[in-house]
Amino acid sequence: MIEEIRIDEAVRRLRPDFAVLAICAYGxxxxxxxxRSREWLAAAAADAVPTDHEKVEAWRTAYRAFGAKPQRTRPSVDALVRRMPLPEINLVVDAYNAVSVRHGLPIGGEDLRRYDGAARLVRAAGDEPSEEALGEPEIGEVIWRDDTGxxxxRWNWRQCVRTRITEETVDALFLLERLEPLSSDELAAAGDELTALLTAITPAVRIERRLID
Incomplete structure (x- = not known):
């Protein structure tokens, strides 16, 4: 599955600096x-990037480029750094939220067993199947999708319910998203940190990584 993840050329044209580090965790x-995860959240909140950081502003700029209004539908990292203390969800979500605010990059988490086909990042045609709570994507909007819909x-604004990570999740996909000025080295470091936290949760977890840029 990880080898089939792709970024559509229309998204690459919109932001040539975009890259995503995909991490699959099995078991x-x-x-x-x-x-333990409360300590992760508290430490990350104390070290979180500020809301006016250039890494966060880069995502607001990206949203404006495809017609979204980031003050109304905020990039995920922007919304998260405004929520202090950080919300407590479950061990795995707590782990990637902690990494997100510390490094200033959006991270999506997906339940692989509820995913249908490969993940791909595209610009919407406007007729993609979508959950009622998400609403229909607008033409040209950047979306993640699978074979179901x-x-x-809005890139990383709001996730569907179907693929959310829950306490029952066994296999998961994490999408760590990069725009300049976040460096490739820091993207890799964020991946290392997330891997370490997932291993702390489950020492026997099996990890696969792939950088897509």
Missing amino acids: LANGPTDD VTCR
Whole structure:
């Protein structure tokens, strides 16, 4: 699955600096937030990038480029750094939210067993199947999708319910998204940090990584 993830050429033209580090984790033993993940969230909140950081502003600029209004539908990292203390969801989501705010990059988490086909990042035609709560994507909007339909609208604004990571998730896909000025080295470091937290949750977890740029 990880080898089939792709970025559509129309998205590349919109932001040639975009890259995504895909991480697949197999055999997770997820569970509810505990004292350990609360420590991760608290430490990350104390070290989070500010809302006016240039890494966050880069995503607002990207949203404006395809017609979205980032003050109304915020990029995920922008919305997250405004939510302090960070929300407690479950061990795996707590882990990637902590990495997201510390490094200032959006991270999507997907339940692979609920995914249908390969993940791809495209500009919407406007007729893609979408959950009622997400609403229909607008023509030209950047979306993540699979064979069933939209999995995340407006690049990383809002995820569908179908593929969310829950306490029952065993296999997961994480999408760590980069725009300049976040460096390739920091993207890799964020991936290393997430891998370490997932291994802390499940020492026997099997990890695959692929950089798509």
